[in-house]
Every structure is written in structure tokens, then in C-alpha cells.
Amino acid sequence: MTPITEVEGRRLALSNLEKVLYPATGTTKGEVLHYYALTATPLLAHLRNRPLSFLRYPDGPDGQLFFTKNPPPGTPSWVRVAEVPRSSRETGEQVVVDDLPSLMWAANLVVEFHTPQWQVDEPARADRMVLDLDPGPPATVVECCSVAVWLRERLAADGLEAYAKTSGSKGLHLLVPLEPTPSADVSAYARTLAVEAEAELAGLVVHRMTRALRPGKVFVDHSQNAAAKTTATPYTLRARSEPTVSAPVTWEEVEACGSPADLVFRHGDIEGRLGRYGDLLAPLFDPARAGSLP
Structure with missing residues (x-):
């Protein structure tokens, strides 16, 4: 019953x-x-x-x-x-x-x-940008963290604040709060960042999805900013072999990551993290933190 x-x-x-x-x-x-x-x-x-x-x-x-x-x-x-x-x-x-x-x-x-990166009453107007850092083996989340730190500084140079979460799979997501902005404009800016990261971090980053380019490198996936695309929501469980979670992380954890295991969080870990940190992504809801594209 x-x-x-x-x-x-x-x-x-x-x-x-x-x-x-x-x-x-x-x-x-x-x-x-x-x-x-x-x-x-x-x-x-x-x-x-x-x-x-x-x-x-x-x-x-x-x-x-x-x-x-x-x-x-x-x-x-x-x-x-x-x-x-x-x-x-x-x-x-x-x-x-x-x-x-x-x-x-x-x-x-x-x-x-x-x-998606937009709300139902403002379709295709993003209030956040996402950069999905996806490692091509043998690269891991450790390499993603190196790229994330570079992107954080690059975004800060444009007056934008980045927050990190694990994908719950192999990689890392960076989220940036924005004043509502047409998704097409956010996509174009995100692509520019990915291209710039590839130029600056030669041998570590690719900005194109082509599988042949990706072994040992971090694909900076900018495409999820398109209005029709979606991203794993913070705190969702993932359909992986273990009950891993797309978990918000601190920049200290990102900077200190020395092994893929350092940034694997399962469902049983999250209550304690919420008790310790609260929602690390709460700033995404603060209008004062929302930036505008350059």
C-alpha cells in the first residue's frame, strides 16, 4: 500500500x-x-x-x-x-x-x-550567468579549480562576483548574479570569457565542445546561458553511481583542492554544511550584488 x-x-x-x-x-x-x-x-x-x-x-x-x-x-x-x-x-x-x-x-x-538562468515572468532575461567547467580525463576537478580561480579574478575585473558549486558529477559551476540581461547578451559575454581563458591558460582550457580537443583540458561551457538551456540546480542530487549533490563550496575549498575527493559531497554531507555555512549561494538573491555586463 x-x-x-x-x-x-x-x-x-x-x-x-x-x-x-x-x-x-x-x-x-x-x-x-x-x-x-x-x-x-x-x-x-x-x-x-x-x-x-x-x-x-x-x-x-x-x-x-x-x-x-x-x-x-x-x-x-x-x-x-x-x-x-x-x-x-x-x-x-x-x-x-x-x-x-x-x-x-x-x-x-x-x-x-x-x-534556466531566468525566471518565468522574465523569459530569456537572465538574472545569473553560469560557467560550467567540465574536465576531460585525465583532467579532474583539481584542474577545474585552477581555471575557476582565474575566471573569478577575470570576472572581478569587470565588476562581477562569482560563486562556486560542484556539478555533482566531475566538474565545477561558477554562478554570477546579474541585473536582468537578455540571455543572448549573457551568452555572448560568457563565450568571450571562455575564449579569453583558452588564450591565457594555454594547454589547460578549451572553449569548444569538440571531444577530440578535450582530453586533459577543462572545457569552459558557456552554452548553458542560452535561454533554452538549463543547469543542475544547487542542492540537487545527481543520477550518478553514488548520491552526490551539486553542492555550493567556498573559495577557500576551491583554492585548496588537491584531489578530486576533496570536492565530492554526498547527500549525507549537506545538512552539516548548511549548519556551518548556511547557503553559500544566498548572495545570488541580493540585488546589491547583481552586476551588469561590461
Whole structure:
């Protein structure tokens, strides 16, 4: 029988709580739901008012993966659904997770949360920029950290402040709060930074996605600033072999990173980090920190 629970007055059917989703650690679906409930306050701040894309893995990361922008079948009537542009001529509906019941409903589907750099009431006007630092083996997050430190200084020279989080996979994401700016302009600026990083850090950085160029180098992926693209939301679990999290990190941790293991955070690590640091990405919500492109 599927247990029914009540969350802030909404009745939810939570299914298969004992199912092991991460065999490497024995982590169950119930533990995943518990993690999302524990991190709801900062996670909701990053999800709120943004159209949500789902990567679903109902049978764990080794099972089938489903990526969708459409509201899943059976979406409750009380979950917010917004109409958003999908192209210059088309619109579509997407879920917007603004409250705890909606978060727990979505988490019960077993999801990675992915969001764009803009909010639903200002489509294609980014309030943040993202630079996704993706290492090509044998490079690791250690090399990403070296690139991140250079990018932080370069952004500071333009009056922009960067904050870091792990991707929850192999790399690092840099996030920059912006005054609302057309996504096309942010994309162009991000590409310029990536090209400049490749020129300055010869042999370490590439700005093009071409696989043949990437072994041993860090790909500075600027493309996720395009209005149609999304990035893993801070605090989301990832569909990896272990329950790793896209976790905010301090610049001290970035600068001190000497081994890939230094920046791997699992679901059990996050409550303690929140207790110690709070949300390291909270400055993204401070209008006084929002910069403008040069």
C-alpha cells in the first residue's frame, strides 16, 4: 500500500520508500525524500519562479533516464504550471516548484532538478550567468579549480562576483548574479570569457565542445546561458553511481583542492554544511550584488 502523507495541507502519495536507488551506497528512495525535505529551504530558493526540467531516474541511475520539460502525467492541480517560450514561435507548459508540497511531489518522482538562468515572468532575461567547467580525463576537478580561480579574478575585473558549486558529477559551476540581461547578451559575454581563458591558460582550457580537443583540458561551457538551456540546480542530487549533490563550496575549498575527493559531497554531507555555512549561494538573491555586463 502506498503511504499517504500530508505536507502543508496537501496530501501526497509517497511510493516505494524502501527501494534502493543507489546500489553503491544502499541509499533508498525514502532517504532521497528525507534529503530533499532537509534541504528544502535553500533548494526552494533556487527553484522558485523558474521553469523546471526533470531528469527522472525511477529505478536508480543505472535504469532508464527520462529528461523532460513537460509536466509529468498526473501532475496535481495544486502544482504550479506556467506557460513559457520554447522557441521564437512556440510556447509550452512547465512545472514551477515554489513550495514544499510541490518539492516533495517532484522528489517522489525521483528527479534531478534543472533550471534556466531566468525566471518565468522574465523569459530569456537572465538574472545569473553560469560557467560550467567540465574536465576531460585525465583532467579532474583539481584542474577545474585552477581555471575557476582565474575566471573569478577575470570576472572581478569587470565588476562581477562569482560563486562556486560542484556539478555533482566531475566538474565545477561558477554562478554570477546579474541585473536582468537578455540571455543572448549573457551568452555572448560568457563565450568571450571562455575564449579569453583558452588564450591565457594555454594547454589547460578549451572553449569548444569538440571531444577530440578535450582530453586533459577543462572545457569552459558557456552554452548553458542560452535561454533554452538549463543547469543542475544547487542542492540537487545527481543520477550518478553514488548520491552526490551539486553542492555550493567556498573559495577557500576551491583554492585548496588537491584531489578530486576533496570536492565530492554526498547527500549525507549537506545538512552539516548548511549548519556551518548556511547557503553559500544566498548572495545570488541580493540585488546589491547583481552586476551588469561590461
